[in-house]
Amino acid sequence: MMNTESLRILEHSAVGKDAWCLRFERPSWSWQAGQLVSLGGENPLDQRDYSIASGEKDTSLDVLYREIPHGIVTPHLRKKRVGDSIPVQGPYGRFTIRNPEQPLVFCATGTGIAPFRAYLHSHPHLDFTLLHGIRFPEDLYFREEMGAINYLPFSSKEPLQGKTGRLTDHLREMDLPPNGAYYLCGANEMIYEAEEILKGREVSTDQIYHEPYYYRAYDES
Numbered sequence: 001m002m003n004t005e006s007l008r009i010l011e012h013s014a015v016g017k018d019a020w021c022l023r024f025e026r027p028s029w030s031w032q033a034g035q036l037v038s039l040g041g042e043n044p045l046d047q048r049d050y051s052i053a054s055g056e057k058d059t060s061l062d063v064l065y066r067e068i069p070h071g072i073v074t075p076h077l078r079k080k081r082v083g084d085s086i087p088v089q090g091p092y093g094r095f096t097i098r099n100p101e102q103p104l105v106f107c108a109t110g111t112g113i114a115p116f117r118a119y120l121h122s123h124p125h126l127d128f129t130l131l132h133g134i135r136f137p138e139d140l141y142f143r144e145e146m147g148a149i150n151y152l153p154f155s156s157k158e159p160l161q162g163k164t165g166r167l168t169d170h171l172r173e174m175d176l177p178p179n180g181a182y183y184l185c186g187a188n189e190m191i192y193e194a195e196e197i198l199k200g201r202e203v204s205t206d207q208i209y210h211e212p213y214y215y216r217a218y219d220e221s
Helices: 074-078 110-122 167-173 188-200
Strands: 003-014 019-025 036-040 047-051 060-066 085-092 104-109 128-134 151-155 181-187 208-214
Touching: 019 074, 019 085, 036 060, 047 060, 047 110, 060 074, 060 110, 104 110, 104 167, 104 188, 110 128, 110 181, 128 167, 151 167, 167 188, 181 188, 188 208
Parallel strands: 104 128, 104 181, 128 151, 181 208
Antiparallel strands: 003 019, 003 085, 019 060, 036 047, 036 085
């Protein structure tokens, strides 16, 4: 069911080089981890989709976004302050965990890590590996929450722990869990490449799920 509700901003904080987290009061409706909401720009008809970065039982609804200076919606969001209200439409989408008992491999680039944070908050006992492709170490969004999990970050522009690399380079070599499921979220180019790698390693297409975020020159994964 689609809902539209004006939600008050509780926090608006920087979480990376050019990324921000909007924390809204919890709406009257519920959601599943992996679902989206839609936020509008200065013109309400200018809508953009954002993954919910909060768990299903969390007391707030968090949205992670990267500011695009010449964009339509994010410059408008960036001006919002604590106490302001924004119409939020949702939830929708099917990028949800089908089987939480199954071994999982999560692949995210940039702000595409948002739904995986929602998974972790909602399903604390998942058997998973999380690969996160970023451009700079400052883009390790929610890094303080990742210390105790199987989290593998990869930085393509500046060294991270003395190394640079891409998420997909590691995906080519890592041990893949038998009968696992693969969730890909972020830049379309990463998703295309990761799908080809997985298919080349005999992973069936019905084991792969994806949520494209954007097109760009491939420099984050």
